[in-house]
Every structure is written in C-alpha cells, then in structure tokens.
Amino acid sequence: MERKVNKSSIMATASVDDMQQEEKKRKWQDPNEDVKYVCDGGKVQCKYCSSPVAPIRVTTESVMLQDKPWATVGDNNGQVNFGFTGLCTHPKWGNNKPSCKSVIKLGQWQDFSETIIGNHNALLVKSTIPCLISGEKLKIVHSGQTATLDVVNPLDKRKVLEDAYWIDGDEVRRDIPLNTIVGLYIKARNVYVGEEVHLIIKDGRGQEKPYNGKVINENTIFIDNFMISSDKK
Structure with missing residues (x-):
C-alpha cells in the first residue's frame, strides 16, 4: 500500500527546526549583536521560506x-541581495509553492543606523525589511562580522579596553544625536x-577629555x- 507524504508539512517542520536552531545560536552571541553594523555574509531570516536563513x-x-562590503539600505533587492534557496511556503500559494527567489518582493529597510556609508544609511542587526x-x-x-580573540598573557596585568557601547536615558542601546x-x-x-x-x-x-569610571563587574x-x-569646530 502506497503511503502518502505531506511534503508541505515536512517543509514547515524543517523550517521551524532551522529557526529554533538559529535562535539557540543567538543566545550565545555577543550581547552587542543587535546594534552591530552588517556586512556581506550576514544572515537574514524569513519564516515562510523552506530554507529560512539566507x-x-x-x-x-x-x-x-x-574586509567585506558594508551593508546599507540600498541592499533591498531580494532576488539579488538575499540568497534564499528554498520554496515560499506562504498559504497564498496553496499547493503550488514557488521558489523564494522567483517571487520575493521587498519594501524599505526600517530601524537602520543614522551612519551614512557612501550614499546610504548603514544597516544594523536590529534592522528589518517587509516582504x-x-x-x-x-x-x-547575524551581522556577518567575525569576532576574534587575542591570545592573553596571564602575566600581563595592563588594562586592555576591548569594546564600548552606550545607553541613553531610556536605558536603550541605539544611535543617538x-x-x-x-x-x-x-x-x-x-x-x-x-x-x-x-x-x-x-x-x-583630537582633543582630550578626562573621565572617571568605576568597574561595576568583572569586565565592565x-x-x-x-x-x-x-567633531565640528
């Protein structure tokens, strides 16, 4: 007796599993990841693609x-700028699922940085774009940036500054004036x-200004x- 297999159900399950795995990875990422700039090789996610991360x-x-091209709001052509390889599983297609690449159509980027790269605003990991x-x-x-770790000499007790970020009056990390x-x-x-x-x-x-800080935990x-x-005069 031939057994029928619901391919749409299998694809949907695989898609959910992939997204859950990606979310687990995010939990181990740099806590500053959401406000990092994005470069070529970063990753974007669509929950309706059978292969959801591109x-x-x-x-x-x-x-x-x-050493990789900087992503900006100008990179908004889904067929060119996003490498989706799966099928679009949105219910509107019924049983005739087209490839994502053949139908993807994007709006404009949102929540981008005020920083201008060339002629366009830079993207941040928190940026989103509507399909x-x-x-x-x-x-x-994922930003596409690669974290590197220096080999630390345990006998070297010099203070080494590794990263910095700011929080505004609303206790939020974001671009501010x-x-x-x-x-x-x-x-x-x-x-x-x-x-x-x-x-x-x-x-x-190049003007110097002194600041006094206090160590609030083991590395901050x-x-x-x-x-x-x-920087204007």
Whole structure:
C-alpha cells in the first residue's frame, strides 16, 4: 500500500527546526549583536521560506567592514541581495509553492543606523525589511562580522579596553544625536570590581577629555554622564 507524504508539512517542520536552531545560536552571541553594523555574509531570516536563513550579498556600496562590503539600505533587492534557496511556503500559494527567489518582493529597510556609508544609511542587526508577498518583516540574524580573540598573557596585568557601547536615558542601546549625555559601558580586561579608573578620551578633533569610571563587574567599566561630542569646530 502506497503511503502518502505531506511534503508541505515536512517543509514547515524543517523550517521551524532551522529557526529554533538559529535562535539557540543567538543566545550565545555577543550581547552587542543587535546594534552591530552588517556586512556581506550576514544572515537574514524569513519564516515562510523552506530554507529560512539566507546570506546577505552586498551590492550597493564598496566601503569595507572587516574586509567585506558594508551593508546599507540600498541592499533591498531580494532576488539579488538575499540568497534564499528554498520554496515560499506562504498559504497564498496553496499547493503550488514557488521558489523564494522567483517571487520575493521587498519594501524599505526600517530601524537602520543614522551612519551614512557612501550614499546610504548603514544597516544594523536590529534592522528589518517587509516582504510584500507575506506581509511579514524579514529579520537579520547575524551581522556577518567575525569576532576574534587575542591570545592573553596571564602575566600581563595592563588594562586592555576591548569594546564600548552606550545607553541613553531610556536605558536603550541605539544611535543617538551628537552632544547627548549617555551612560558609557566599556568592556575591559585586568580590572577589578569597585576599582576607580581614570580615562582620557579623544574626540573627533583630537582633543582630550578626562573621565572617571568605576568597574561595576568583572569586565565592565561604567562612566556616567558621558558626552558624545560633535567633531565640528
């Protein structure tokens, strides 16, 4: 007796499994991932594609980020800029599922950075773009940037600053206007909880300004009332 197999159900199950695996990976990512810039090789996700995660292919700007083209709002052609290889499983197609690449149609990017790369705004991992076929937002699930770890000499006790981000008055990480007061968090090595740290920070004009910070956990220095200064004279 021939057994009938519901291929649509199998594809949907595989799609859900892939997205769950991608979500598990995200839990182990850098906590700053959502506000990272995106470059060629980043990943975008569509829940209606039978192969839901695709690479981002940058074609608009030639400015490089980690030796890879920097992604911007100009990269919004789904057939060119997104490498989806599966079928579109949206219910509107019934049993005749077309390839994603043949039908994908996108709107405009949202939640992008105010930073201009060439002639376009840079994309962030938190940026989304609507698919006009499904009405759903496609999400970036990886920046494409590659994290590198330095070999640490355990005898070297010099303080090493590794990364920094700011949080505004609403306790949110995001792009904010220049000359705004924020709380600045600096990731560092060889610091100790409760330690007072004196830092000299240069602005865009090369002018130095002293700041006093405090180590709030084993690898984070916090500076209150930090001013993001304009580089204009």
